[in-house]
Amino acid sequence: MIDNRLYTDLSLCGTERASCDIIVRVVRDAVETHFAEAVGALTPGPARDPDLPVRPGTSLTGTRCRELFAVQLGSRLLDVAARVMRERDEGFYTIGSSGHEGNAAVAAALRVDDPALLHYRSGAFYLTRSAQAGRLAEEGLRDVLLGIAASSEEPIAGGRHKVFGHPDLAVIPQTSTIASHLPRAVGVGFAIERARMLGLPSPWPGDAVAVCSFGDASMNHASALTGLNTAAYGRFRGLQIPVLFVCEDNGLGISVKTPPEWVTQARHPLLEYFQADGCDLAETYDVARRAVEHVRANRAPAFLHLRTVRLMGHAGSDVEIGYRTRKEIAADLERDPLVRTARLLVEAGLAEPDELLARYEAERDHVLKLASECARRPRLTTAAEVMAPLAPRRPEAVAGEVVRSAPAEARERAFTTLPEQEGRLTVAQAINRALADAMAVDPGVLVFGEDVARKGGVYGVTRGLLRRFGAERVFDMLLDEQAILGLALGAGVSGLLPVPEIQYLAYLHNALDQIRGEASTMQFFSQGAYRNPLVVRVASYAYQKGFGGHFHNDNSIAALRDIPGVIVASPARPDDAAAMLRTCLAAARTDGSVCVFLEPIALYHTRDLFEEGDDGWLAPYAPPARWAETHVPVGRARSYGDGRDLTIVTYGNGLRMSLRAAVRLTAEDMGCRVLDLRWLSPLPVDDLMRAAELTGRVLIADETRQSGGVSESVIAALVDNGFRGPIARVTSQDSFVPLGPAAGTVLLSESDIERAARKLLA
Numbered sequence: 001m002i003d004n005r006l007y008t009d010l011s012l013c014g015t016e017r018a019s020c021d022i023i024v025r026v027v028r029d030a031v032e033t034h035f036a037e038a039v040g041a042l043t044p045g046p047a048r049d050p051d052l053p054v055r056p057g058t059s060l061t062g063t064r065c066r067e068l069f070a071v072q073l074g075s076r077l078l079d080v081a082a083r084v085m086r087e088r089d090e091g092f093y094t095i096g097s098s099g100h101e102g103n104a105a106v107a108a109a110l111r112v113d114d115p116a117l118l119h120y121r122s123g124a125f126y127l128t129r130s131a132q133a134g135r136l137a138e139e140g141l142r143d144v145l146l147g148i149a150a151s152s153e154e155p156i157a158g159g160r161h162k163v164f165g166h167p168d169l170a171v172i173p174q175t176s177t178i179a180s181h182l183p184r185a186v187g188v189g190f191a192i193e194r195a196r197m198l199g200l201p202s203p204w205p206g207d208a209v210a211v212c213s214f215g216d217a218s219m220n221h222a223s224a225l226t227g228l229n230t231a232a233y234g235r236f237r238g239l240q241i242p243v244l245f246v247c248e249d250n251g252l253g254i255s256v257k258t259p260p261e262w263v264t265q266a267r268h269p270l271l272e273y274f275q276a277d278g279c280d281l282a283e284t285y286d287v288a289r290r291a292v293e294h295v296r297a298n299r300a301p302a303f304l305h306l307r308t309v310r311l312m313g314h315a316g317s318d319v320e321i322g323y324r325t326r327k328e329i330a331a332d333l334e335r336d337p338l339v340r341t342a343r344l345l346v347e348a349g350l351a352e353p354d355e356l357l358a359r360y361e362a363e364r365d366h367v368l369k370l371a372s373e374c375a376r377r378p379r380l381t382t383a384a385e386v387m388a389p390l391a392p393r394r395p396e397a398v399a400g401e402v403v404r405s406a407p408a409e410a411r412e413r414a415f416t417t418l419p420e421q422e423g424r425l426t427v428a429q430a431i432n433r434a435l436a437d438a439m440a441v442d443p444g445v446l447v448f449g450e451d452v453a454r455k456g457g458v459y460g461v462t463r464g465l466l467r468r469f470g471a472e473r474v475f476d477m478l479l480d481e482q483a484i485l486g487l488a489l490g491a492g493v494s495g496l497l498p499v500p501e502i503q504y505l506a507y508l509h510n511a512l513d514q515i516r517g518e519a520s521t522m523q524f525f526s527q528g529a530y531r532n533p534l535v536v537r538v539a540s541y542a543y544q545k546g547f548g549g550h551f552h553n554d555n556s557i558a559a560l561r562d563i564p565g566v567i568v569a570s571p572a573r574p575d576d577a578a579a580m581l582r583t584c585l586a587a588a589r590t591d592g593s594v595c596v597f598l599e600p601i602a603l604y605h606t607r608d609l610f611e612e613g614d615d616g617w618l619a620p621y622a623p624p625a626r627w628a629e630t631h632v633p634v635g636r637a638r639s640y641g642d643g644r645d646l647t648i649v650t651y652g653n654g655l656r657m658s659l660r661a662a663v664r665l666t667a668e669d670m671g672c673r674v675l676d677l678r679w680l681s682p683l684p685v686d687d688l689m690r691a692a693e694l695t696g697r698v699l700i701a702d703e704t705r706q707s708g709g710v711s712e713s714v715i716a717a718l719v720d721n722g723f724r725g726p727i728a729r730v731t732s733q734d735s736f737v738p739l740g741p742a743a744g745t746v747l748l749s750e751s752d753i754e755r756a757a758r759k760l761l762a
């Protein structure tokens with residue numbers, strides 16, 4: 001029975017550190033005491049053959065049950081250790097798995113090579129899988145304890161976070177953003193089948209099942225709904241997506257109750273549904289096996305609903321008594337899965353209560369000793385150490401990869417006329433040809449998004465790719481940017497090279513977490529063991545003629561530029577667009593880079609620069625033999641003109657406007673040079689400084705907004721690096737872009753640039 005006195009004390013606790021320590025201890029004691037009392041009271045049954053079912057009607061044998069009890073116990077003691085470590089200031093993470101140890105049976109129903117994306121309550125799953133891989137029990141425990149201790153020796157995140165992950169166990173680490181891994185899990189399931197279909201190598205076997213677990217409250221999240229819906233939609237359309245969703249339903253999201261039966265009622269109707277009492281190991285094992293078998297055999301998604309409990313609160317310092325009744329807490333304890341498995345063993349005559357209690361104590365000592373050892377292991381001590389795996393950059397290797405072109409026959413199949421023989425191309429045409437070239441050389445390149453296949457994109461950029469490369473590699477997705485990016489992340493982590501398209505920049509924002517929280521953190525939290533190479537093409541910026549309004553003319557990229565490690569490319573000209581796309585694809589392949597490729601919609605089909613009919617914005621497509629010399633490394637700008645009076649720093653649409661303004665100014669003896677940044681993250685700081693020093697005066701022409709726009713960083717870079725000359729900037733307004741001619745009132749214009757330049761030169 002739970003000790004009510006202790007919980008009464010708890011309600012008096014404040015949130016000071018000392019009080020928190022008491023809370024942590026009291027809650028831990030309550031769970032441990034309950035285990036001892038409940039197991040001590042069990043009545044042994046007649047001895048059964050351990051090779052037979054541990055209980056009539058189950059497929060779980062006594063031997064397997066004993067093994068799984070061992071990992072369940074290990075998982076429970078990791079939570080105990082996390083709390084003890086916290087009390088000693090040796091541990092930094094106390095969200096535990098107590099009450100969810102039934103997920104050991106889910107792991108047992110899967111294979112060690114089935115890719116797993118796990119909920120943070122997956123201690124028992126992880127330990128089971130570790131044992132399945134032939135590792136010693138102690139190794140799995142140590143992995144987790146090193147994570148709690150934030151030690152740099154922790155095998156996956158190296159002390160950067162406490163996650164479940166291991167490259168040898170096919171466990172892909174997840175961030176703390178609940179549910180954000182479901183879209184990726186669908187992508188992994190999709191990629192298992194797609195790689196098999198295309199005959200491509202994959203880290204996962206062709207008959208693998210992707211598994212993805214999450215809590216009941218998380219199931220309400222938009223990203224979770226995206227994952228569930230995408231899998232169901234794919235299935236509805238006849239696609240094979242072997243993904244098993246496991247909802248571990250403890251009825252709570254921190255303090256908020258999930259209405260009873262909500263998960264059952266709100267589950268996706270098109271997903272095969274399995275449910276089990278997650279506190280009953282034998283039942284969970286039987287049902288999980290059926291669910292896994294369904295997914296594996298049918299290559300179809302399924303939803304496994306496990307009813308669990310949450311013991312020891314949400315995390316160490318959570319004062320559960322503040323929002324739950326004692327009766328509710330006690331009812332959870334009565335369902336303690338560790339006690340339930342102990343009962344299975346005792347009633348099958350496979351263990352004595354005293355033996356299990358002695359084992360608990362011995363194992364507890366062992367885990368706490370391991371915890372003390374782990375707490376003494378090294379931690380990350382410098383920013384350089386912390387950041388080492390963030391976004392590896394090997395520019396020489398990338399340059400080497402850029403020149404890898406498709407064999408002549410493959411190119412001839414890909415193009416009716418080779419693009420280098422087509423004459424001068426527009427930006428849209430150049431990107432289209434570079435995509436085709438990439439697809440011809442690398443069968444793992446997949447192009448997908450909204451309207452990219454049959455229609456060839458709203459602006460025709462992907463036109464013809466479906467016909468040439470087939471529906472397996474060029475396909476339309478359902479209308480959900482999270483689904484598009486999630487699929488890309490799953491494909492990327494599975495060895496493919498996804499090139500998804502986001503139809504308009506504004507719509508990237510409602511799926512940004514897939515880049516911000518998921519894609520960009522993968523190498524950081526796995527020390528490069530897992531990576532998600534990605535080139536997201538985004539139709540971007542304003543100045544569209546005839547198709548106005550904010551959402552088709554968004555000019556904000558602030559949310560992208562502060563994501564550590566993400567490459568933001570912003571080509572303006574056709575030749576740069578093709579070369580920079582090659583660079584991004586090579587960086588993705590070589591370094592696993594996450595690249596956002598911002599395509600200026602208004603320049604897609606632009607032909608002229610200075611005068612009507614001058615074709616000044618067209619450029620020829622470089623043949624593969626010239627890809628080395630035309631290579632544009634990440635972080636290198638392009639300079640125009642040789643004026644000595646003023647440097648105009650710009651990019652995107654600003655380049656064309658600045659070049660036009662510069663010609664007029666130069667004609668009046670005001671010598672201008674124009675610098676196209678081309679890369680907005682990382683900024684080409686060296687080129688910027690050189691161009692600035694050459695004239696001693698800088699005008700920044702920035703089509704993004706005044707607040708949070710690119711110009712802020714350019715000014716900061718100039719000042720930080722010691723530029724002392726005058727600096728001015730012209731930007732768009734801090735406004736959304738209105739429909740029709742009014743758009744011009746809030747957007748940077750050519751005359752703004754010219755006026756500001758004259759002022760700076762006056």
Ligand SMILES: Cc1ncc(C[n+]2csc(CCOP(=O)(O)OP(=O)(O)O)c2C)c(N)n1
Pocket residue numbers: 121176177178214215216217218219250251252253254310314
């Ligand atoms: C997107 C996001 N919002 C909020 C949080 C903070 N948070 C962490 S866990 C949690 C509750 C999750 O509950 P549930 O999915 O039921 O899982 P449980 O903890 O009960 O296992 C919340 C709100 C988060 N991690 N991510």
